[in-house]
Amino acid sequence: MLVFRKPLPNIERPQMPADVVIVGGGPAGMACALRLSQLIDQHNANHPDSQLSKENIYVLEKAREIGQHCLSGALLDPRSMRELLPGFEKEAPLDAEVTKEAVYFLTEKSKFKFPITPPPLRDHGNYVISLNRFVKWLGSKVEETGITIFTGFAGSELILDDDRVTGVRTDDKGVDKHNQPKSNFEPGYDLQAKVVILAEGTRGSLTKQLIARFALDRDRNPQTYGQGIKELWEVPAGRIAPGEVIYTMGWPLTTKEYGGAWIYGGKDNVVSLGFVVGLDYPDPRLDPQRVLQEFKKHPLVARLLERGKMIRYGAKSLPYGGWWSIPPLAGNGWMILGDSAGFLNSQRLKGIHLAIKSGMLAAEAAFEALVAKDTSAKQLASYQKKLEESWAGKELWKARNFHVNFKDGLVGGLLRNGLALGLGNFIGKTPTPVENDFETKRPLSEVGGLKDIKQGIPYDGKLFMDKLSDVYLAGSKGEEDQPSHLQVLNKDVCSTDCAETYGNPCTRACPANVYEMVDDESTPGRKKLHLNPTNCVHCKTCDLIDPYINIRWVVPEGGDGPNYSQM
Amino acid sequence: MADSILVIVEQHEGKLNRVSWETLTAGQALAAETGWTLEAAVAGSGVASLANEVAGKKVAKVYALESPKLEPYTPDAFAAALKQFIASKQPKLVLLPHTYQVRDFVPKLVTAMERAAISDCIGYKKDGNKLLFTRQMFQGKLAADVTFTCDAPWFVTFQNGAFRGDKVEAGSAAAPVETVNIEIADGVVRNKPQEVFKEAKQAVDLTQAEIIVSVGRGIKEQKNIELAKQLAEALGGELAASRPICDSGWLPMDRQIGSSGQTVAPKLYLALGISGAIQHIVGMKGARTIIAINKDSEAPIFEIADYAVVGNLFDIVPPMIEEVKKAKAGA
Numbered sequence: 041m042l043v044f045r046k047p048l049p050n051i052e053r054p055q056m057p058a059d060v061v062i063v064g065g066g067p068a069g070m071a072c073a074l075r076l077s078q079l080i081d082q083h084n085a086n087h088p089d090s091q092l093s094k095e096n097i098y099v100l101e102k103a104r105e106i107g108q109h110c111l112s113g114a115l116l117d118p119r120s121m122r123e124l125l126p127g128f129e130k131e132a133p134l135d136a137e138v139t140k141e142a143v144y145f146l147t148e149k150s151k152f153k154f155p156i157t158p159p160p161l162r163d164h165g166n167y168v169i170s171l172n173r174f175v176k177w178l179g180s181k182v183e184e185t186g187i188t189i190f191t192g193f194a195g196s197e198l199i200l201d202d203d204r205v206t207g208v209r210t211d212d213k214g215v216d217k218h219n220q221p222k223s224n225f226e227p228g229y230d231l232q233a234k235v236v237i238l239a240e241g242t243r244g245s246l247t248k249q250l251i252a253r254f255a256l257d258r259d260r261n262p263q264t265y266g267q268g269i270k271e272l273w274e275v276p277a278g279r280i281a282p283g284e285v286i287y288t289m290g291w292p293l294t295t296k297e298y299g300g301a302w303i304y305g306g307k308d309n310v311v312s313l314g315f316v317v318g319l320d321y322p323d324p325r326l327d328p329q330r331v332l333q334e335f336k337k338h339p340l341v342a343r344l345l346e347r348g349k350m351i352r353y354g355a356k357s358l359p360y361g362g363w364w365s366i367p368p369l370a371g372n373g374w375m376i377l378g379d380s381a382g383f384l385n386s387q388r389l390k391g392i393h394l395a396i397k398s399g400m401l402a403a404e405a406a407f408e409a410l411v412a413k414d415t416s417a418k419q420l421a422s423y424q425k426k427l428e429e430s431w432a433g434k435e436l437w438k439a440r441n442f443h444v445n446f447k448d449g450l451v452g453g454l455l456r457n458g459l460a461l462g463l464g465n466f467i468g469k470t471p472t473p474v475e476n477d478f479e480t481k482r483p484l485s486e487v488g489g490l491k492d493i494k495q496g497i498p499y500d501g502k503l504f505m506d507k508l509s510d511v512y513l514a515g516s517k518g519e520e521d522q523p524s525h526l527q528v529l530n531k532d533v534c535s536t537d538c539a540e541t542y543g544n545p546c547t548r549a550c551p552a553n554v555y556e557m558v559d560d561e562s563t564p565g566r567k568k569l570h571l572n573p574t575n576c577v578h579c580k581t582c583d584l585i586d587p588y589i590n591i592r593w594v595v596p597e598g599g600d601g602p603n604y605s606q607m
Numbered sequence: 608m609a610d611s612i613l614v615i616v617e618q619h620e621g622k623l624n625r626v627s628w629e630t631l632t633a634g635q636a637l638a639a640e641t642g643w644t645l646e647a648a649v650a651g652s653g654v655a656s657l658a659n660e661v662a663g664k665k666v667a668k669v670y671a672l673e674s675p676k677l678e679p680y681t682p683d684a685f686a687a688a689l690k691q692f693i694a695s696k697q698p699k700l701v702l703l704p705h706t707y708q709v710r711d712f713v714p715k716l717v718t719a720m721e722r723a724a725i726s727d728c729i730g731y732k733k734d735g736n737k738l739l740f741t742r743q744m745f746q747g748k749l750a751a752d753v754t755f756t757c758d759a760p761w762f763v764t765f766q767n768g769a770f771r772g773d774k775v776e777a778g779s780a781a782a783p784v785e786t787v788n789i790e791i792a793d794g795v796v797r798n799k800p801q802e803v804f805k806e807a808k809q810a811v812d813l814t815q816a817e818i819i820v821s822v823g824r825g826i827k828e829q830k831n832i833e834l835a836k837q838l839a840e841a842l843g844g845e846l847a848a849s850r851p852i853c854d855s856g857w858l859p860m861d862r863q864i865g866s867s868g869q870t871v872a873p874k875l876y877l878a879l880g881i882s883g884a885i886q887h888i889v890g891m892k893g894a895r896t897i898i899a900i901n902k903d904s905e906a907p908i909f910e911i912a913d914y915a916v917v918g919n920l921f922d923i924v925p926p927m928i929e930e931v932k933k934a935k936a937g938a
Binding site for chain 1: 745748749824826828853854866867885886889923
């Protein structure tokens, strides 16, 4: 019997007052905490008689250690970091400065190099980094300020009072598979906060709650997403230079899907390799992890990886919707940052610099609100204004139609975007309507049967990995005796409608083998859903693509999840 | 009456808990700081000798709270007895060790007395006239100082290890011991104690097993587990499983082998219907001899198996059990 996680009802929870609670210790949340500390220090130096305290500013991070859930390609545009910590390059963990870039269009056997690198993909001056290491470093900076980071504590629910967010409830710890407290039970805390800052990453579960509660997606394009799967490889020396960057388009995707690969050369012959697939793909048989395996068959990649060793694996979803999908950024007692708000420039495949910038600007707004002792929507609206007027807002505006232009396929997308580059920033000032990712899936009857897939990948545990071996390299770990943090609202749909119509796309879209359809002993010939929640790498894809909107991702016990290092 | 601190020590089967000494140390320190009188009490039936043991420490007085109804322990009897006693003595502060037993009866006691308890403290501070007690929050990442706003008596429980039991000061002379006979009316004790449940240390210690028969998804149905169990019994080994089996509740989780279960290195590991995902392999690859039975000749388990049997386990295992039995009978 599957029981799903939810905060235990009718229990007394410790209450704790806070000035600011930042949910999520990624680049956005850490930059926000750091900037807030800087502003408070400045204020305190200038106002000896009205001191502000940092004691009641908290960062909640669901990973056991800082940075463990952070994953990205990653290339860092240093612009916002230079504003936050001038001279940061001297001490931050950076792998290499980008020295060389190339863009290829792939067919199954060959490749065509773009004669010039399109301007948005010119990366000179950017850095190849491990986001996980970078955030770890940023977190140590935050801890030096005296702001407390609660690692291993997840924000599990927003506390609301009418039209205000008044706090965050953390996860209940020590709950068994049947939602009963165990001997080590510890109820979640109610952090009663003046300002709650949501920096949860893509498809944050509190952000989702907030958007639903206040209909923040009204008058906007639905947010659309991509799933990025990353592998880290150690390869023999000389295959790729540190700071060398390769992007590919085309094969193994068809013209119907949006996406492409990255290959970044890091230091010590470590290569970051990954594939991003737009989750608006129409064919429910698509499996992004499999796309990456296919990709490794290409001579360009196979040659690079030959005799190498895969050392890490991970996946995350990313918001592609851009400008037209960004929700209101602030309200009574709340602000939204980074990937949670959709700050990703899909044209440049970059979002870390925007996440950091949004964190800094939200910190300014929070600081002004604390000084004014007013955390109303009106006061916090300054964050929205600051962001729109900043270079980050302008960058997002410029890239506003890039992803939408690919809506009907690759060819039209390239044409439209080429045109937009040529004509400058004049066209497309209103949004082109798009569908939610869960609405784009076509029934099997229109695309072909499940029989057509499953062959062709010679899984060898070396170049080609099955998902379970991947999960091992993601370091996913969690308490087995706890309710499932994947809430499946109607399990019958899985065995009946979804199995027949779509062939259970969750089982393929999940990069960590969390979802399986197994034989149902009670009804021979039928399959039933089986979940492996502790495999989960927290990418949230299942919550995004399910055609029946039948899956809800909530936070598991804090401290669970992948254990990314170097990623 | 002078202000006093009362430490309630805990005993099981005529022996004082180690944490009781820790709480007494805390009481001595608090008494020194506040100037209040330190007294102790032990509740049970026939606890005079325990009271004498406590009286050897630096305390002003020890009470032996006696009632036949206090043995064996029930929360109703303890709450009733201590309520009577504390109400008559009116100490300022009541200190208890934060044990399972204390967690069981103290909420009842404190609620009945309309007072408050600060539980699971790791220390105290004196701030002017105020006593602050320190509790951990967020799994020890923060410490909160908590104080009482209600009237005394104030109840405080101290965490195991918060004070040093071996630092408890001996008295210069034995403190007086007073036996207090507690009357507990009939009908007060509603709990019927059963035999004390002792959790098996861990029902199975697979790490010590020389032979392990392990089942995976290939076993198909829960009722088929019996087959593997018979083989394990015939071989004199332990039964274990891969994650999907324990996940489905077909075997308890303490029999799970692998990255989220136990790591074992037996002399013989028999893998029945286990595909051999890396998560399982890391838990058993140290086995000296691995025999794997699986229908799928491509199953990764065969890469580390010393003996690979490609076939249906339901055809192979029953005759195996017979052969093992025969061989054992012959030997």
